[in-house]
Amino acid sequence: MSITLEDIAMISGLPIEGRALTGKVRVAGWRQQVAALVGVEPEPWTDETRKDPRPSGVLFSWIQRHFHRCPTDASPLVVDRFARAYLWNLLTQVVFPDGTGDTA
Numbered sequence: 001m002s003i004t005l006e007d008i009a010m011i012s013g014l015p016i017e018g019r020a021l022t023g024k025v026r027v028a029g030w031r032q033q034v035a036a037l038v039g040v041e042p043e044p045w046t047d048e049t050r051k052d053p054r055p056s057g058v059l060f061s062w063i064q065r066h067f068h069r070c071p072t073d074a075s076p077l078v079v080d081r082f083a084r085a086y087l088w089n090l091l092t093q094v095v096f097p098d099g100t101g102d103t104a
Contacts, residue, residue: 003095012087030056038088039081040066057103063089 009016035041042062045052067085070078092104 008095027056034058037081038067038085039078059102060089060093060104061102063104 005016008014031042031044042058063085067082067089070082074082088104092098
């Protein structure tokens with residue numbers, strides 16, 4: 001048994017026809033795209049002796065650290081950002097997990 005696109009549409013209420021929610025995903029500029037969607041830009045890789053093990057994507061712990069709990073007095077913009085982060089975490093950990101086990 002597997003989860004289908006129709007299952008996600010029924011559970012989330014999101015449309016499955018039409019334009020994609022985020023558009024095309026490109027490796028170049030992914031940190032800025034994350035910042036545009038959730039309001040926080042992931043830190044750049046700073047270890048000059050090793051190649052960045054994640055050329056795109058953030059650790060689940062990063063999402064949990066920045067979006068653990070939405071403030072009760074949050075503006076609608078901040079609530080939207082927390083909702084996006086929650087859905088991102090849910091989709092990448094539960095619905096469509098990848099082989100790394102630690103990256104969204």
